[in-house]
Amino acid sequence: MISLIMKNKKLLVAIGLVTVFAACSLGDKGKVRHVRTPETVKLLANLKKVSALGFMFGHHDDTNYGIGWDGEEGRSDVKSVCGDYPAVISFDLGHIELGDTVSLDNVPFSKIRREILNQYKRGGMSSLSWHLRNPLTGGDSWDVSDTTVVKSVLPGGSNHEKFTGWVSKVSAFINSLQTEDGVKVPVLFRPWHEHTGSWFWWGEKLCTPEEYKALWHMTVDILREDGVNNALYAYSPGSEPQDTVQYLKRYPGDDLVDVIGFDTYQFDRDSYIANLEKSLTIIDSIGKAHNKVIAITETGYEGIPDSKWWTGTLLPAIEKYPIAYVLVWRNARERVTHFYAPYPGQISADDFVEFYKHPKTLFAADVNSLYK
Template sequence: MSILGTSCQSSKEDVKPVKTSEAEQLLLKLKTVPEYGFMFGHHDDPVYGIGWDGDEGRSDVKSVCGDYPALMSFDLGRMEIYGDKTLDNVSLDRIRKEVIEQYKRGGMSSFSWHVDNPSTGKDSWDVSDSTVVKSVLPGGDNHVKFIEWLDKLADYMNSIALEDGTKVPVIFRPWHEHTGSWFWWGQNLCTTEEYKALWRMTYERLQEKGVTQLVYAYSPGSEPKDSTAYLERYPGDDIIDLIGTDIYQFDKDNYVNDMERLLNIMTQVSEAHDKAMAVTETGYEAIPDSLWWTGTLLPVVEKYPVSYVLVWRNARERENHYYAPYPGQVSEKDFVKFYNSPRTLFAKDMNNIK
């Protein structure tokens, strides 16, 4: 019996495929990538940047090195409220277009979802109520509302398709950084069982709605000290395809030590559970270190079987809130060296990976 109350299928003919062939190919590519290096990713890369917003064909990364990131991520927060745009004021139509273009050029895309607090109507950072996760599960006060939100998400995912109707496969990374307590689904805001049930409900509802083109990512923060802590709220091998971590630099020594610890943990888990692994969010805000790319990030990541490393967005509405270089930024030259490293993969490299 599933958490949504649907009965188990009894015959093989009735069982829907768990993943489309395109999603299976994307997952296989994620597992193959470390043989070549690791993909560089950037959040909201083609939709805005430092000093620009919405320009077609533009990217701060591309302006610096002449190539798009191999992976682009986008956030779907507030799409369940607004219907046509996200919390970062990016239209869903534009995101759809960019995901399709990225797929056609051989790259990948990932979605996170900073979903609003369904109990209070405030954003996902509202942790004033520790019963929100319980309230969206079956029998809870917000269950029906939340299923409606999941259905909106499903409809949008299914609308991202090629001209022939083929649905574009993407990485989906909901309920991230749950090892902290700054989101309503965080460590101190729900029990282990409730968190796992939230994941399973999300997965099963999307499957029910025919969203079988997703590769699912589990993405704790930097808190876990060992594999037991890392896996404490792991939803299960039947759901998760890729494991990751979100970790940012504030102090270099601590960042490198924490990154080493987490990459060691993830390597153990990856091997034990046969999962791809990635640094799902990272970066150094405003990149004040001119040699950060080849002096800090590359030396630690290249030692591990990492599929991709993704840095956060270049905000056009907040001063000094950016994580990739732009023309004239202090780390621009070092980023070009990073780009030219045989271990880093960008969009133009992706068609060479089998």
């Protein structure tokens, strides 16, 4: 069961989990296409339950580095401010495709693996994104100089074999996420994100809807063929879609997606609130129609210059929607103005404590039985 400590009264709330009898999806004529671990099935069931009480707070690379520190075991800017770890921590696998030992943000993959295991042990969830290189040009994810990259990695394309090898490196990493007892740790994998913009080589103007869907299908097929049975999958465009039709234009299908969300950031407050309202309304509708978990997969306000941003902007904009989690981006130790969670002494730190105390915000201690 999930034990949630409602922080305003420190009330222990027990939620009974739905018993899950089937851990597989069936293809035509009853043929088993994919089997998930019991822990992964339970994670999905828990995500569907958690939104009934509130939403989990998440932070990218939370335990890897922060403002003024790098790689210290057990440290977290969020924990330093409120006394608890985020319920969700996301990590990026960029450069794993190259066979590098460190990510594009200079974090050893061994450290990322260790932190995912630590997050699992404390009851939290880990999410994985992948800012991989451009397999055609050799540039980074943001290299949009060629509009044929996605086509080149699909079957028959000049980079198909290279790309399948890249995905298999992701498979090997996810398969390696095991406890001392050999239990595979379930994670949420969020590939090909923000594709409704055109700043990544898989973006809207860089490939057709059919090519994008084929990219998704191929990616998940490779992972499954490689034995990855401990991953849920998240579909997360930006806030560009104006309605459900636009949101689903490149949707790869219910059989490949467990979580639907969106990424959006604040630049202008009024526009940000409007984007949140529009996008939350869209995913709430689709989530109910397709029986999918909904979440705000990336958001934030760089530098958090508003001392009341957490309770004055973010919380009132999202609390009425049944999202499973909201995740803010990283606190970059190499760019001291590039941070999205408070650290001790930061102008919004006190307000973040109030956000933490709110009964709907869930942190690691509140979901410490998420996988049990």
